[in-house]
Amino acid sequence: MASIKLDRVTRTFGTKTAVNNVSLEVPDREFLVLLGPSGCGKSTLLRMLAGLESVSSGEIHLDQRRVDQLPPSARDMAFVFQSYALYPHMTVRRNITFPLIMREFKWWFHLPIVGGMAKRKIEESPNVSDLVGRTAKILALTEMMDRFPRTLSGGQRQRVALGRAMVRQPQVFLMDEPLSNLDAKLRMSMRAEIIKLHREVGGTFVYVTHDQVEAMTMGTKIALLRDGVMQQFGTPREIYLNPANTFVARFIGTPPMNLIEGRLEEGALRIGEGVFALPPHLAAVAHGNQAHVLVGIRPNSLTIAAEGEGTLAGKVALVEHVGAESVIDVRLDHATTAHREEGEGRNEVMITESGYSDLRANDTVRVRIDLTDVVFFSPDSGLRLRPEPRGATPHPAS
């Protein structure tokens, strides 16, 4: 029962525009991930949703209600902080109960003894203690309700922070990189717990992260931002298969998509000395578009091949082994890559192969391209090239 609508939301700090004209709409019970590199404005956007930042222009709607002028506590949203932001001077139980105490707060609760008794009375009332007890049980916190946050491990603190959010039974859960202070292993298991939580407690989730793996696995919708501007909005699958521009293409997927300069020549694609026949859906894109393109190829669409037609020559630059997979960096002899964000580029492409590759640096190899999932971008604007309107789109555009 809580759809979220952002309508041309902008936030400026002095002369800097942190969030620039972002509009999006998600229905109830979605898991929206705001994704992007450091400083892209994703946290600012979340804080505007929460009411911790004011909106410079634009509107925020929760269901039919406009909320951007309301104080944080009136928006019926809970917020989970990256730093957890537990109250260090309160027990776990009091931390979780705190939002419920604040609902019935009177000014005289600040008085030393009387106030303490009143708060304890709320804490021990059947409704409240039931709800808190159930929440604690879901999060496996029952054993540590009387401890203080400083005595807890990172994962336990994280769960207390989740408990404090859940106990309010809000319409919307806002989470600002809640897993980034945990170690790699714990992060994975907490990821699963948050997904479970979303399924079980309901509500709309908005989750900020810089980690595309988290975004891909947790989100039902992803909004990818860069320098305050939304680059693409869609399901994880849409974003992975149909990146709107080279930034999205490179940001999503590990290792990132390779971008190689190519030339469209009468139904075929020329990369360096290699010429590749285009499958129909790519031919439709090629038709009527310019000759020079950037060819986006996922690392798993490239394979190390024997000598043969339709392959590119190169030298192995680096082999990384990640468990079941090997990532092979190959420096191409004649083709030019366009990975601008990482310095010189050096014409390297990344190839994933399953198993333990025995290749070594400086081995001479040939690279085969599987054109099925290849996408084309404009070398000038970086935008995805799409088929002319009359052509059929093999994948629905996002």
Next chain:
Amino acid sequence: MASIKLDRVTRTFGTKTAVNNVSLEVPDREFLVLLGPSGCGKSTLLRMLAGLESVSSGEIHLDQRRVDQLPPSARDMAFVFQSYALYPHMTVRRNITFPLIMREFKWWFHLPIVGGMAKRKIEESPNVSDLVGRTAKILALTEMMDRFPRTLSGGQRQRVALGRAMVRQPQVFLMDEPLSNLDAKLRMSMRAEIIKLHREVGGTFVYVTHDQVEAMTMGTKIALLRDGVMQQFGTPREIYLNPANTFVARFIGTPPMNLIEGRLEEGALRIGEGVFALPPHLAAVAHGNQAHVLVGIRPNSLTIAAEGEGTLAGKVALVEHVGAESVIDVRLDHATTAHREEGEGRNEVMITESGYSDLRANDTVRVRIDLTDVVFFSPDSGLRLRPEPRGATPHPAS
């Protein structure tokens, strides 16, 4: 020219043993990764190497020289901190030059004006400014030498910290989670830069991380710790293929290895209702070992199969899509899993498949097991079961 040898190194804080009797030896020019979850003692171990912590017992040798009683500056090691630990009141240039200034330091350098002139003189002397200039060039810092750390981005600060370490041309580089404050994308490219650095500047690297992917891709040797005790020491490949115990097995690899309870029956393995014939190398392990075992199976050794022999029945619990791959959690009907560290376990196994899986939660499926890379563990001790001495080992034990 700098091998490192730890000989029964132990460190206790009060009654707590942070590092317990760790011995290992790496030759010159290795890239040693100290890996483990939060609080496993890996940072303490690194700090003992640096001389920032004292050793409770045991010895540390650099080449033939015993260093554990030397002050940090006499050990010829550089240290890169997780927080970067740049000097906020100095420019980038002065930060990088600082270790060189300290080499020629006189007490009167503390005097306000004379000291400042003396320091500037060292900074501008040809040797020093050449070396600093070259270091800055390697790290692409030339443009920002006169800026202060607070004006730099996270990645730039990280590079300044590396520069301050490199300029001393030490025998050993110690790095304490140097990438954990960077965002996911930047972390990947800095990873590549550090590998390059190791190749180009030489020296022995010791690198602390909690991220097994970093360890697998960067390290030439990995020491995996848990609660202060070294679990396994070897190359990434040895540790991946031949985990010494269930902890190592679950810690290395994403998603982690599945552990299923099984029973050895006359050359065959029974899991739940399924019976699997053992290949020769596994039969050798089975021979003379106990009947009950934990079967360790990598997620990529499991496949979703049609009805058939040698398969296990189950229901899909969750499907996660990570780019080119799908991770499918299947709850097995009759088999029992043993993933103790993550709560109830619920008899789920994880399966990776390439491509976008169309399975949904609660679909009924069957799971096929590829026994080639399967390993056995003792259900009591968690230790790897190895063949009897007379049997041949298919993989060299670590």
Next chain:
Amino acid sequence: MIRSGRGGKSFRVVAILALLGAAAFPLYWMFVTSTTPSSELFAADARLIPKPSEIGVYREAFGGTSVTTWVRNSAIVAVGTTVLSIALAIFPAYALSRFRFRGMGVVGFGLFITQMLPEAMLVVPLYAIFGDLALLNTLSGLILANSAFTVPVITWILKGAIDGVPIDIEEAARIDGCSRLDIVLGVVLPLVAPTLAAAAVIAFFHGWNEYIFAQTLISDQDLRTASVGLAGFVGELSTPVHTVMAIGLMYTLPAVIFYLFVQRYVVAGMTAGSVKG
């Protein structure tokens, strides 16, 4: 905490000894002097060991003076100054820590200005104002005057402590439904408790020891504070030095007791450093 080698250790021992000496010496000196007969007081070699036979000086000191009334008045003034100045300092301290505004420099100047002005300078105008407001010869007037001097210092100290409270915790409280006042009273204050204790000590001691205002603004004998009473003794040439020291030690005692009362918090602050969630 740095766990360091030999160099650090000797450094530490020297530092501790120096501090302990500085701490204990004055009290010890007072005690020794109080048991030293006047005849020996200005002897070439100063006495360093108390003389138990002279302990009777304390009975003597209690007998002849209205020490109890003075101490009671001083206690009222000191506690009043503590409560009032902390109450007045909390909100400016919070504002200085959390808000950025034009003119912060001017406000910072204001925090020091009462320290620049000698109390003697303000006595005349204060006397005039207090006369108008009927605050002359009242302990509450004295409390008010003292607080004017302690508020800036305490504001400054509390501001530093509030700087250390993570802003996230305040934002969490806003989300949970706290008003700004609720945040200051319910979240920020408990977290700066150790510094609050230190501030209380400073205010208490200022109120306890203040002399010039207490001398000028109070003329009623029954409202005289201990600092003024004591000074009266010191001024009289007939009072032997050891009696002065005995009374002085008694005068110091309540302040020491107050300190011991709050020291748990102060020391907690010394060992804890900044607040972490």
Next chain:
Amino acid sequence: MIRSGRGGKSFRVVAILALLGAAAFPLYWMFVTSTTPSSELFAADARLIPKPSEIGVYREAFGGTSVTTWVRNSAIVAVGTTVLSIALAIFPAYALSRFRFRGMGVVGFGLFITQMLPEAMLVVPLYAIFGDLALLNTLSGLILANSAFTVPVITWILKGAIDGVPIDIEEAARIDGCSRLDIVLGVVLPLVAPTLAAAAVIAFFHGWNEYIFAQTLISDQDLRTASVGLAGFVGELSTPVHTVMAIGLMYTLPAVIFYLFVQRYVVAGMTAGSVKG
């Protein structure tokens, strides 16, 4: 910084106005009083606007007194107290911040003990000791006595600032070859510069305004400080109040100038909060 809605804004405006008022009022009051003829001074409705015609009082004030000598002596004492007490406070502050040891509570007690003892109490023993050490009637003796009172406070303040310097930065310096002394002087001190400036202000003002020791330990007319000289005026019934105020304002001026000199650092500390690498 909290960027907040309407509630926060009005709160902020009130806080600023209150602080500005507190800051500017006393100086203004002094100026008004100095230009008010004695006859009007105790009038029922206090004057709030200065009277330019009476500005001649300042010429008068300069004429008859040895104000310049006093101010010079006070400046020597104040600067000396500042330098000495900061030099003495740095190392204990560092030790308290960085080391954990048994007996920290005792040391904490020591930090407050000189605040518990009224200065009047210490005058007699100090007089005796200073007599032995030939420090009576010297400005350096006065500097020493003043520093005994400022060192604990400054230690406490510096300790708080040093707490905020990340330990990593010190460890980096150790790796880079710094001794503990190099770390304190070369890394920690520059990073706590704003607090150092605030501490300097406190020590300077204490030295500038101190009265009891200056009165007791100095008898030579040429070494008299401004605080004592001023008090002499105030004591004389013949001195008109507005002349006192005029001299008082001149007396306050050097302290204000000193403050303006270091305020850049103090304000930097106010706005910056804690140190980050």
